[in-house]
Amino acid sequence: MNGRTLTDAQIASALRAHLPEGAYPGLRERILDAVETTTQQRTLPSFLGSVNAAYGKLAMAAAAVLVVAVVGYNLLPNRGGTGGPLASPPSASPTPSATPAAPAMLKDAPHAACSPAGGASNCLAPGTYRLTGNVWPGEITMDVPIGWFEWQPYTWDDAYDAVLVGDGTNGGSGWGVVFSVVDAVSKDPCDPAKGRFGRAETATIDQLVAAMRSWPGFQATVPGAPTVVSGYSEQLVELTSTRNATDCPNGSVWTIPQGGNVDAYPMVGAIGKARTGTYRIVDVGGTLLVIMATDFPDTSPNELGQGIPDDRSRHAADQVALHRILDSIRIAGAPAQP
Amino acid sequence: MDALTALANAATSADDALVRRARSGDPAAFGLLVDARIDRCYRLAWSILSNHADAADATQDALVSAWRQLPRLRDAAVFDGWLNRIVANAALMTRRHRVRLREVSVRPAEPGEGSSEPEPRQDLHARSQMDEMVDNDSIGRAFDRLRPQDRAILALHYVEERPVAEIARSLGIPVGTAKWRLHAARAALEKAMEAEA
Numbered sequence: 064m065n066g067r068t069l070t071d072a073q074i075a076s077a078l079r080a081h082l083p084e085g086a087y088p089g090l091r092e093r094i095l096d097a098v099e100t101t102t103q104q105r106t107l108p109s110f111l112g113s114v115n116a117a118y119g120k121l122a123m124a125a126a127a128v129l130v131v132a133v134v135g136y137n138l139l140p141n142r143g144g145t146g147g148p149l150a151s152p153p154s155a156s157p158t159p160s161a162t163p164a165a166p167a168m169l170k171d172a173p174h175a176a177c178s179p180a181g182g183a184s185n186c187l188a189p190g191t192y193r194l195t196g197n198v199w200p201g202e203i204t205m206d207v208p209i210g211w212f213e214w215q216p217y218t219w220d221d222a223y224d225a226v227l228v229g230d231g232t233n234g235g236s237g238w239g240v241v242f243s244v245v246d247a248v249s250k251d252p253c254d255p256a257k258g259r260f261g262r263a264e265t266a267t268i269d270q271l272v273a274a275m276r277s278w279p280g281f282q283a284t285v286p287g288a289p290t291v292v293s294g295y296s297e298q299l300v301e302l303t304s305t306r307n308a309t310d311c312p313n314g315s316v317w318t319i320p321q322g323g324n325v326d327a328y329p330m331v332g333a334i335g336k337a338r339t340g341t342y343r344i345v346d347v348g349g350t351l352l353v354i355m356a357t358d359f360p361d362t363s364p365n366e367l368g369q370g371i372p373d374d375r376s377r378h379a380a381d382q383v384a385l386h387r388i389l390d391s392i393r394i395a396g397a398p399a400q401p
Numbered sequence: 402m403d404a405l406t407a408l409a410n411a412a413t414s415a416d417d418a419l420v421r422r423a424r425s426g427d428p429a430a431f432g433l434l435v436d437a438r439i440d441r442c443y444r445l446a447w448s449i450l451s452n453h454a455d456a457a458d459a460t461q462d463a464l465v466s467a468w469r470q471l472p473r474l475r476d477a478a479v480f481d482g483w484l485n486r487i488v489a490n491a492a493l494m495t496r497r498h499r500v501r502l503r504e505v506s507v508r509p510a511e512p513g514e515g516s517s518e519p520e521p522r523q524d525l526h527a528r529s530q531m532d533e534m535v536d537n538d539s540i541g542r543a544f545d546r547l548r549p550q551d552r553a554i555l556a557l558h559y560v561e562e563r564p565v566a567e568i569a570r571s572l573g574i575p576v577g578t579a580k581w582r583l584h585a586a587r588a589a590l591e592k593a594m595e596a597e598a
Binding site: 076 | 426439450462466470489491536543550556577594
């Protein structure tokens with residue numbers, strides 16, 4: 064039968080014979096024993112991690128994308144307060160510490176009021192945290208101020224994580240910093256049928272920028288020369304688009320290594336009010352880490368989609384906090400550079 | 402047909418209720434969900450890892466992770482796709498950390514390996530059974546040589562018979578992409594079969 068087309072029945076029959084019938088006896092008990100001693104995480108807003116939003120609603124969910132900036136761990140002194148909440152919102156001035164400890168992951172962060180005046184209590188407690196999951200090129204940490212929340216489109220084990228301003232309710236703000244690791248880059252973010260570039264074609268910063276410049280209906284601008292962050296090369300790219308939610312309903316700029324899609328938000332707005340996405344592409348030992356920030360003062364497309372009025376200065380104050388987050392980003396324990 | 406539909410709806414409704422109970426912290430409800438899915442989860446993990454011990458570890462990691470994250474799942478109806486995704490991720494991460502598995506999974510089958518050369522039989526029925534065994538063995542070896550992502554989507558479709566929409570959700574991709582990937586994985590399997598010749 065080699066060399067001929069297989070039928071569905073042949074494949075199904077062969078794979079059923081090839082794969083194990085099921086788990087071995089005892090695994091169920093092992094799992095349920097572990098469950099008995101495992102606490103469920105129920106502190107995050109229900110909006111977060113809602114997998115049913117997965118694709119069609121990803122653009123809206125991405126509005127809540129957490130953007131985490133990665134800034135030279137190797138170049139900056141260590142700061143205090145790692146691994147837990149800070150007594151006060153972090154400042155841009157680093158505080159030396161002689162004993163750096165691994166900060167807690169964002170998913171394990173305690174929750175606190177979203178503003179000094181109180182209100183919703185489901186924001187991240189201000190502090191220094193690392194991105195959720197052990198899937199990142201190095202340990203990526205940042206200082207999170209008061210009034211932000213973590214948003215993840217998929218699971219804790221994906222290289223896709225975000226910190227967004229607000230409390231995450233009512234659809235989220237869609238305004239903040241989003242981290243992702245680049246795997247397969249789309250040839251056209253709005254047309255999956257055109258396929259992806261080969262990984263070798265987008266393995267470097269320059270190649271990824273070239274790919275972004277080739278996207279139909281998108282404009283990628285490089286505002287300056289590459290910089291060095293935590294000892295790693297970084298290139299800033301500003302991305303805009305003339306595409307809209309009608310002709311690009313399921314935008315995907317690239318996939319992450321675990322297979323999920325990173326959408327085209329905020330360039331392709333939910334209701335046609337697109338904004339500029341600010342992409343920091345960092346080459347961390349051969350892995351491209353992208354930090355996307357919604358670095359604009361206007362009401363986000365996600366908020367516009369919720370009926371919030373267009374306000375040119377809605378996030379003006381948040382931009383100060385955003386820049387502090389970006390400036391606090393560090394990468395530790397990354398692979399050695401060639 | 403109506404009775405079957407009613408039965409299916411009742412089962413779905415009961416599962417949704419279990420998910421909601423588990424989501425609110427009921428480990429017994431979660432145990433029932435595990436009972437109905439552990440074999441499928443294990444096969445999915447095995448399809449990626451080709452190794453019993455690692456598949457068991459990945460299945461355990463995934464199901465415990467699912468329990469922990471369950472309060473964050475808003476729609477009980479998408480539980481299966483959500484769970485498959487966690488299992489696939491756990492298996493892929495396990496595989497990434499164990500390079501030796503990669504070597505096993507791409508190792509070309511050696512001539513005469515396994516049970517591909519059974520004793521000749523005379524009657525037609527036995528002949529047919531033998532052909533099927535040979536075919537199954539060849540397809541199985543070809544399957545082992547595919548990329549883990551291809552193996553996962555083939556297992557979900559052909560063995561677990563999951564709907565394409567759920568497979569798409571499991572893999573975090575659009576339905577159209579899932580269809581394309583399924584087609585590509587099948588083509589890869591047929592190509593790997595040629596290499597088995």
